[in-house]
Amino acid sequence: MLSVSERAETARRAKRAYKARRSAGWVLGEPVPKLATVYARDNGVCYLCGERTTPPLGKATDPRDPKRPTIDHLVALSRGGKDTYANVKLACMLCNRRKSNR
Numbered sequence: 001m002l003s004v005s006e007r008a009e010t011a012r013r014a015k016r017a018y019k020a021r022r023s024a025g026w027v028l029g030e031p032v033p034k035l036a037t038v039y040a041r042d043n044g045v046c047y048l049c050g051e052r053t054t055p056p057l058g059k060a061t062d063p064r065d066p067k068r069p070t071i072d073h074l075v076a077l078s079r080g081g082k083d084t085y086a087n088v089k090l091a092c093m094l095c096n097r098r099k100s101n102r
């Protein structure tokens, strides 16, 4: 049995976690984009260079692989973009890194 103050602390913690998700672009009722799903939707092709990325399915991706598929947000989360399928595209590691360095 939780005490009143413990319950209040649990509620505060849940509220903080909820706010953190919201601020990171998480939208209530919307599924958070999964790499495998975005990969399948975009046919494994990077939307920036048009080249095929390394399939992420079945085996672990090599972090040094420049053709590693990543999820790219059309509107960056830091600029208020949402973490939804409508706001993400498949991009290879190389393009994603190039874009974020701009």
Ligand SMILES: [Zn+2]
Pocket (backbone or CB within 6 Å): 046, 047, 048, 049, 050, 051, 091, 092, 093, 094, 095, 096
């Ligand atoms: Zn690319």
